[in-house]
Amino acid sequence: MSEGAGLQPDTCGCGPWTTLSGGSPCRIEDDHQANAFLANEAGQRTASANEMISGHREGERRCFRVLDGVVRLVRIFPDGQRQVARFAFPGDFVGLTASERELTCEAVTDTTVLEYDAERLERISDCNPHLARQLARALRDGVDQNVEHVRLLGRRSARQRLALFLKSLHGELGLGDLVPLPMARADIADHVGLTAETVSRAFAELKRRRVLMEIDRNLVRLDLSALTSLADET
Amino acid sequence: MSEGAGLQPDTCGCGPWTTLSGGSPCRIEDDHQANAFLANEAGQRTASANEMISGHREGERRCFRVLDGVVRLVRIFPDGQRQVARFAFPGDFVGLTASERELTCEAVTDTTVLEYDAERLERISDCNPHLARQLARALRDGVDQNVEHVRLLGRRSARQRLALFLKSLHGELGLGDLVPLPMARADIADHVGLTAETVSRAFAELKRRRVLMEIDRNLVRLDLSALTSLADET
DNA sequence: CGGTAGGTTGAAAGGGGTCAAGTTGTGTGG
DNA sequence: CCACACAACTTGACCCCTTTCAACCTACCG
Incomplete structure (x- = not known):
């Protein structure tokens, strides 16, 4: 879910089915x-x-x-x-x-x-x-x-693929500048269309470029603005 | 549309809205x-x-x-x-x-x-x-x-990307073993994540491999079974 | 008939794949 | 509590494929 909707039966808060003309609900x-x-x-x-x-x-x-x-x-x-x-x-x-x-x-x-x-x-x-x-x-x-x-x-470089992945993961699970990485490198690799080795190297390069501050197996600390600009650069 | 549905108002042939219990239609x-x-x-x-x-x-x-x-x-x-x-x-x-x-x-x-x-x-x-x-x-x-x-x-080789693209295009526009190519090479390239030059070379290679019989700017004749097996091979 | 956009082909370079060796870390059993 | 085993991850070296840049070809249109 894009913006973390909960699991309540009625997350969108919509009322019952009504006709466009504002008639009565249709079979409550x-x-x-x-x-x-x-x-x-x-x-x-x-x-x-x-x-x-x-x-x-x-x-x-x-x-x-x-x-x-x-x-x-x-x-x-x-x-x-x-x-x-x-x-x-x-x-x-x-x-x-x-x-x-x-x-x-x-x-x-x-x-x-x-x-x-x-x-x-x-x-x-x-x-x-x-x-x-x-x-x-x-x-x-x-x-x-x-x-x-x-x-x-569609992005061709490994750096940018990883950057975009981390950005979306940040949107899903991020807490401040911390992003949990529940999945293995191989899972990431098979998701972004690279090999696990290349993903690992891309992590290292992102750290060299100061986009990632800390890299742990299951957690990274990132600079979101640097990440965003990297995802947009050549 | 996956299987070429027409533009009639009711392509799916569904009847009017009814309740699950088989009740009367709901506001025809x-x-x-x-x-x-x-x-x-x-x-x-x-x-x-x-x-x-x-x-x-x-x-x-x-x-x-x-x-x-x-x-x-x-x-x-x-x-x-x-x-x-x-x-x-x-x-x-x-x-x-x-x-x-x-x-x-x-x-x-x-x-x-x-x-x-x-x-x-x-x-x-x-x-x-x-x-x-x-x-x-x-x-x-x-x-x-x-x-x-x-x-x-997700496929990494240019050949397979082009093969899969041609297969889906065949599903959309194909007539027998003929597939129209209304779009330019650059469009194909930007769709399958390659450059136009690589797409051109992949076309040539598919012809060498007898997967494509004829290549015209806007039309190819292909061997569908060969195409399918290519898309599935290593 | 020449201009132009789209397409093909060639040569060189760079990036990612592959294979292999090392490292870390986690869990298990002594 | 330590030691070992195993899996996950990292790093290195090499090679191949795709990109890049360039020249060339071809069809279409003025």
Whole structure:
């Protein structure tokens, strides 16, 4: 989620489905129905670090919402090359589209997720405007994340790819100038389209350039303005 | 659009909004309202090749649907590097999300589009399930396109990037083993994350490898199975 | 018929990949 | 509490691919 939306049933604060002309709400019980579904039919599930949450298999129907922890969506190419399509953080939906359900979902850290039936969710959202709006928003957030990822992969130098990645991670998990790095270097590498070795060298170079102040395995301290200008330079 | 949906008002063939429990339709007039909106409030517009359709500016509200021709969504990095985020073909929506509205939309070929107010579209879809479903579908198609783009950019060799691009283009515009190339080499290059020279060389290499039979400026004849296996090899 | 934009091809250089060796650090068992 | 083992990370050396810069070709349009 772009701006850290919580997990309350109604994060956007929208009222019930109404007609444009300001008429009466359309079947209030739909909301109850959907809320009941969201609360009751969702299986809560935990996974420990590096455990597979859902494998990619034809006709996968489950989708998830991350409650706690970090997960990665992985694709393995026929030649064995690995790609981390995206990381998902608390509040994020995973598997809302068929193409995303073809990816393997794995826990980066110890994780708890809510589990839904994707098609049923969609069917219910056809009748529940509140849920439909929430899902549409999640869908848009997913688009935006993908757009950011494409922007990142468009940059040709390793430094800039890492800089953009750290910037987005700062937006997701950053606390002041500290950014946790829950995922391994190899995960970062497969996300930004480099090798783990190059990522490591890029970290070192960013430190040399005073963009990163401290580098720990799971935490960096960064100069956000320097990072931003680096991401924008040649 | 993934599988070439036309421009009819109701491409998905969905019936009117109904409750899950099979109740009566919910305000049929909503559909009429939205259809009227789609038909009447859309400004039709034409643009000749390389003309800008919408510049990226803060708070851009317009979104489009391509009627005829091909458009590209371009981002220019602060350092001048160019990226073609995606190409849009007849039937595709453009600018449904805020992040996409930050891109510059340009005509690749002579083009005609339908123009909407994005926020208004969204507001109306809040009250019109039919429109909401159609937009949700377009949103999902957009996600899928982005996912494909990310997959493409994840491949490291120029050959494979071009192979994947040609494969997706074949899906959009291909006729048998012929694939039109409406866009310039530089556009392809900025889409797949290479330089125009490398793209040109990759074309030549694909021909040497018998994956492409003929290469013209605006048309290639390809061996789809060879292309597919190339995209999957090391 | 010449100009120009787009495309191809060539040579040289730089950046990232690969492979291999070292380092750190974390968890486990003695 | 220490020592060992293993995984993750870092660093180094070398090579290949892509970029860069340049010249050249080709089609289209004035």
